[in-house]
Amino acid sequence: MILERQKKTRCQHPARPRRSGPAENELRTTACIVVTCLAHYTDTQGHSQRQPERGLHEAREQSLSRSGNSPGCASSEAHRPYYGYWIGALPTSRSASVVEVVDPRSRIHMALVALNQDRSNQMKIDQVIDQISGSWIAEETLQLVRVPSVTLHEQQVCQLYEQQLLALGLEVQVREVTPGRNNLYARLSGTGGGPTLMLNGHLDTIPNQNQQPVYQEGDLLYGRGTTDMKGGMAAILAAVRGLQLANVRLQGDLLLTAVVGHEEPEAKKDGPLAMIEDLNQGRISCDRILIVEGPDALWIMSMGSMVFTIALESERGGTHTQYVPFGDNPLRFLGETLARFDTFQQELDQGLVHPLAGPERIDLGIVQAGDYFNRIPQTCKLTGTRRWAPGRQAETVLEELRALIDPIARKGGLRANVSMEHQREPFETPGDDPLVEAVATAHRQVTATEAEVVGKRIVGDANLYVHGSGVPTIYYGPSNETAHADIENVSIQRLQSAARVYALAAMEYCGVQ
Known part of the structure; x- marks a missing residue:
């Protein structure tokens, strides 16, 4: 169910003096050329x-x-x-x-x-740059962080963020994902004639664990969610506010979306998947998606990923170890499997190497076997992750794993079962995509430096959005250096810089009246 919220009066803020930067020097150069032509x-x-x-x-x-x-x-x-x-x-x-x-x-x-x-x-x-205030972003971030929003318990923070959106005079749609848990879709309408850009992020966090209380110390904001990613959600509010205070009218629409259920595995990505459904059914629409999470770089690709489990089952399981030769113990073949993974990773290192994310990976995190010190294990399990480059699909990678295990299982007279879950296909947005170029231009205007172009082995919502809706997607965030850390924090200056990039990227991509 989607509910419409009423607009409120836009906030007002006094203008500040104009800035001078590299672009002003370029204008002076152009002026000199004109004067020379006149002469x-x-x-x-x-x-x-x-x-x-x-x-x-x-x-x-x-x-x-x-x-x-x-x-x-x-x-x-x-x-x-x-x-x-x-x-x-x-x-x-x-x-x-x-x-x-x-x-x-x-x-x-x-x-x-x-x-x-x-x-x-x-x-x-x-004018837009000058209207984006670090202190304003800090206060909005702290308000959000003070409201706990562990995955599946995002009700209160959704209500707060809705009020923050309405305070900017935006049109807000509330999309119920599960009772009390809502995605929020807000729109800054353009004058027409330009493409629509979505700025997207999530409102849920991982559990607090050993996280310190919420506070500010100098340039840093501390608390669960400051980096991942309530700071980014406050930054897009500041970007919209900066455009409004500078009286900038975009040609295309700017769509702000906040989803629940991002952190896995509890919610199984129910918030992002609900938004994909809304995109596919035309309830909302956009031409590009910019996820305001991650490093302050152009993150344009991620490898695919799956969690795999390999189970080796023995008919002699549950037997006393003295009656089974060590050579027939399934643990021995579990060891062979580990050794085979080692050589397989070496093959990957020498094989397909992505220029941004490097070689593909196979990693192990859990080994399970046996229930007593002198009993033959009935089942030996390996659980890990497999990450692969764009151009291949999860089913192909799974068959590759089965081909690795089957010879070992046959040798030991074992039954092998290879399964996967949480699979995400890889994504890659071209470096010359209009959104990539728009964010690169905005980064240059704000920081006077060139944005780094990066790829990652980790996966996120962009993997889902690209393959689920077909909308080209990239990331650009304030930072992700302390995400999920016991002492999570984010720099106010980096939040302010990111907000300025978001605003200028919207101007560059959507067009200005």
Whole structure:
């Protein structure tokens, strides 16, 4: 069920002085070019400005004379530049027609228009940057972190975040996932004509465990969820607020979505899967998704992943060990399996190596066997993860695991069963995708540095969104360095920087009126 919420009056905030940065230097350079063109144009005006063609012709004659070519003879060069503009072939006689003569005044006009547009755009960028306050983001983050929201218990934080969205005057839709647990969809409507960008994140956290109380110390905010990922959810609020206070109207819509049930395995990704259903059924729509989680880099690909379990079963299980030769003990073949995994990883290291995420991996986390010290185990189990690069699918990777185990099982007279769960297909968004380029531009404008392009072996909601809905997706977050740590924290400065990137990326991708 989706409910509509009413808009509230937008918040107001006094404007602050404009900033100066690299873009201003570029504008000054453009201005110098225009002034130079004007000077050259003035020099060529031998008579009245009402006779520009005459001035151009005289300038060409002077140029030919200086080069040793008379006006009645063809130039030794087929084409030559005239004050920075290519004018085509020179005439072979005074009566010949001039080919593609370009009046510098039209070029000057176009340059001035472009200069004025660039100046206007830069002013908007500076105003948005100035309106995004670190202290405002810190307060919104602390409000969210003070409300516990362990997976499956997100009711209160959903209510709080809905109020924060409504306070910005946004249209909010409440999508019930399970009773009391809701996804939130909010829209900043554009003027029309531009693509729709979704900024997405989750509101649930892992259990608190040994996490310290919520507090601020200098530039750092402490508490469960500061990094993963309530800080990011506050940053997208600040991005919208910055656009509003700077009176920037996007052409395309900006969609803010907050999902529950992200952390596995408790909720089985019910929040993200519900949003995919809504995308596929047209309840919401967008052209690109930017997940506001992870490092402050362009995270454009993740490997696929599965949790696999290998079970080796013996018919002699439950027998006293003195009656079974050690060579027939299933634990021996469990050891062979571990050794085979070692050589298999070496093969992966020498095989398909992704330029961003590196080689594929097989890893083990759980070994289970036996119930008593002198009894033959009936079942030996290995549980681990398998991660693979884009271009292959989970079923193919599972069959590959079975092919590794079957020879060992036959050798030991064992029954082998290989199963998988929590499988996620890999995703990769091209580096020249419009959203990737928009975020890269925004990162450059905010930080004066180039954004790093990264890939990961870990999986997340982007794996689901890309394969479930077909919408190209990337990540860009404030940071993820202390996610799930006992002492989780995030820098206010990095939250502010991320919020500025989100706002400018929306301007770049959605367009500005």
